[in-house]
């Protein structure tokens with residue numbers, strides 16, 4: 001093996017296959033690097049490591065790195081639940097934030113026509129989207145994440161009167177917006193299995209769905225219904241998240257399980273879908289959400305639970321790209 005072959009093998013391992021085979025001419029090594037989906041920090045770190053390694057190859061005196069960001073199609077990740085109030089919006093906001101922190105270019109859509117809450121969760125209540133070329137331009141939420149909400153299209157209290165086509169059109173306006181270089185839309189779905197859900201799976205074909213449930217049996221039965229809607233439409237299941245799992249007492253720290261334990265994990269097993277993890281019932285999660293400061297944006301005690309789930313989702317997205 002030549003020194004160049006040896007470096008090429010190390011380069012593939014270092015970049016996870018993102019680099020072209022290195023070429024050397026007159027002492028200058030040229031490499032093309034696909035930086036699509038990497039954060040600025042990751043790009044700079046990778047570029048520095050490549051340069052350092054390249055200059056150790058005998059005869060190489062200079063390195064030229066051409067960075068290309070392949071434009072990938074916008075994929076949709078639907079966050080759904082069988083029933084309302086189980087924390088689907090909380091998970092959507094925190095997942096968008098955690099995926100963004102992993103270097104994925106996310107946009108967030110609040111498709112919950114009956115109770116849009118993302119503007120509050122992502123601290124963008126004072127913004128109004130404008131239209132350009134008949135398409136909406138997203139507003140900016142926490143950490144600069146672009147987002148659009150049903151609340152931007154409909155006056156509070158009027159949405160409940162909407163039926164199939166109107167709701168479907170509104171959803172399309174949110175999805176077919178100017179999402180810039182976003183590669184993933186996290187879509188907070190309305191609870192249940194109604195018109196919006198059908199329009200979503202038929203027209204917008206999500207790349208995958210995450211189902212949220214609380215540990216109670218009844219919620220799990222509803223979750224099973226949501227799973228079957230996506231299954232019937234051929235939308236792959238990313239997995240099931242158990243929210244409000246175990247109550248951490250803010251005074252003594254003791255964790256109790258008012259709704260039982262392990263139900264969601266075993267339901268995921270019964271449905272042959274991955275179990276992505278559990279988020280505890282914690283006052284801090286509710287109060288930070290109400291304040292427009294998603295826990296996943298910080299380093300607090302509950303950020304880790306959201307980040308662990310985001311890592312599994314990111315692995316799934318990578319494996320199915």
Ligand SMILES: Nc1ncnc2c1ncn2[C@@H]1O[C@H](COP(=O)(O)OP(=O)(O)OP(=O)(O)O)[C@@H](O)[C@H]1O
Pocket residue numbers: 081083084085086087088089090091112115117191243244245279280281282283285286287289290
């Ligand atoms: N893990 C948690 N710990 C504490 N409070 C939580 C947790 N998850 C969600 N909540 C709170 O529960 C309430 C409902 O959560 P959320 O709005 O995310 O649910 P949802 O499933 O999106 O509801 P809806 O069906 O109304 O859209 C909110 O007040 C939220 O702050």
